[in-house]
Amino acid sequence: MTSAHTDGSLIDTRAVAAGAADLTKVYGTGDTVVEALRGVTIEFGEGEFTAIMGPSGSGKSTLMHCLAGLDVASGGRVHIGEADLTGLSDKAMTELRRDRIGFVFQSFNLVPTLTARENITLPVDIAGRDIDTEWFDTVIGRLGIADRLDHLPSELSGGQQQRVACARALVGKPEIIFGDEPTGNLDSRSSGEVLSILRAATDEFGQTVVIVTHDPRAASYADRVVFLADGQIVRELARPSADDVFEVMKNLDGAGSEASGPSGDGAGSEASGPSGDGAGSEASGPSGDGAGSEASGPNVDGAGSEASGPKHAADENTSEVR
Numbered sequence: 001m002t003s004a005h006t007d008g009s010l011i012d013t014r015a016v017a018a019g020a021a022d023l024t025k026v027y028g029t030g031d032t033v034v035e036a037l038r039g040v041t042i043e044f045g046e047g048e049f050t051a052i053m054g055p056s057g058s059g060k061s062t063l064m065h066c067l068a069g070l071d072v073a074s075g076g077r078v079h080i081g082e083a084d085l086t087g088l089s090d091k092a093m094t095e096l097r098r099d100r101i102g103f104v105f106q107s108f109n110l111v112p113t114l115t116a117r118e119n120i121t122l123p124v125d126i127a128g129r130d131i132d133t134e135w136f137d138t139v140i141g142r143l144g145i146a147d148r149l150d151h152l153p154s155e156l157s158g159g160q161q162q163r164v165a166c167a168r169a170l171v172g173k174p175e176i177i178f179g180d181e182p183t184g185n186l187d188s189r190s191s192g193e194v195l196s197i198l199r200a201a202t203d204e205f206g207q208t209v210v211i212v213t214h215d216p217r218a219a220s221y222a223d224r225v226v227f228l229a230d231g232q233i234v235r236e237l238a239r240p241s242a243d244d245v246f247e248v249m250k251n252l253d254g255a256g257s258e259a260s261g262p263s264g265d266g267a268g269s270e271a272s273g274p275s276g277d278g279a280g281s282e283a284s285g286p287s288g289d290g291a292g293s294e295a296s297g298p299n300v301d302g303a304g305s306e307a308s309g310p311k312h313a314a315d316e317n318t319s320e321v322r
C-alpha cells in the first residue's frame, strides 16, 4: 500500500507482516562452528513479495527456517504479525504455523496416503475452517492440476507434486507464504504458473510472500530482492528486472556458479540467466522474447500481458536501496 508525500512522491505505508531483528544462527561448536546468520534485520510488509537470494551457503534457508518457526535462532528476535516467536510454546508455535503460514518447500512433504485434493485441503481441514471453494477452483485451475486431484502423490510427476504443495499453501489464504526454492524442480512453464499465482496472492489477497530462489527470473516477480552473503544482508533491489538480479548475483558470487548464464545446467530454469538463449525460450527472462515464451503463465492477474512474466520492466524501479 502506498500514499503520497506532500511532494507527490510515494511512501510505503503497508503494515509489517513479519520480521527479524539482529538474527543470529550458529551451528556447531569449537573448530566446526559456522555462523550461518550474523545479525540479520529485515521486515516484510503485508502484501509484499520478497525474494531472498545469495550464493550457496550464504544463509538463505537458515533465515527462511528461522522466520517460519521451523528452526530456532541463536540470538535476535522473529515475529509474525504481532506474535514474537521467541517466547512461544511448542503448541502455540504449531498453531501459528498451521493457521497463519503457508509453506512451499522443495521437499514437498505431501502425505503419501492422501490424494492431491486431500493434501491440498489438509491444513484447512485440520484448522477446522471451511474451504473457499471458489478460490480452491481458481488455484488448482491456474496451477493446472484440476485433473490430478484424485491421484496419490506417487502417481504425480515431481512438478505436479510441487504444484500440489503450492496449492496447499495457497488455498487456506494464510497471512504469509514461505517458499524455499518453490520453483526449483519445475520446468519454466510450471515455474511461471507458480510464480504468477504467488504474485496474485499478494496482489489480489494481500498475502505476504517470501521465497528463496537462485533464479533471477523468479526473483524478478518479487517487489524486492534481498541478497545475503556470509550470513548478512549485503544488497537489496526494489522491483528489479531479471537482468538487474543477474548482475548482482554475478558480482556476489565471484565465479557466478549460482546465477550462471544461459548455458546453465540441467533443466536450467533455476540457474539460468535472464537472457537465456541456450535453451531458447525455456530459459528466457521476463523482458525477453514476448508473450509466446515458455515462461508465460496463465492470465492470473487480470492484465493479460502482465502474466507472461514478472511485471517489472527492465529499466523500471531498479533503485538499489542498500
Ligand SMILES: Nc1ncnc2c1ncn2[C@@H]1O[C@H](COP(=O)(O)OP(=O)(O)OP(=O)(O)O)[C@@H](O)[C@H]1O
Pocket (backbone or CB within 6 Å): 027, 028, 034, 035, 036, 054, 055, 056, 057, 058, 059, 060, 061, 062, 063
Ligand atoms: N544443520 C546444520 N549444521 C551445521 N551447519 C549447517 C547446518 N545447516 C546449515 N549449515 C551451514 O550454515 C551455512 C548456511 O546454510 P544455508 O543452508 O542456510 O545456506 P543457503 O544459502 O540456503 O545455501 P544453498 O543455496 O546452498 O541452499 C552453510 O555454511 C551451511 O553449511
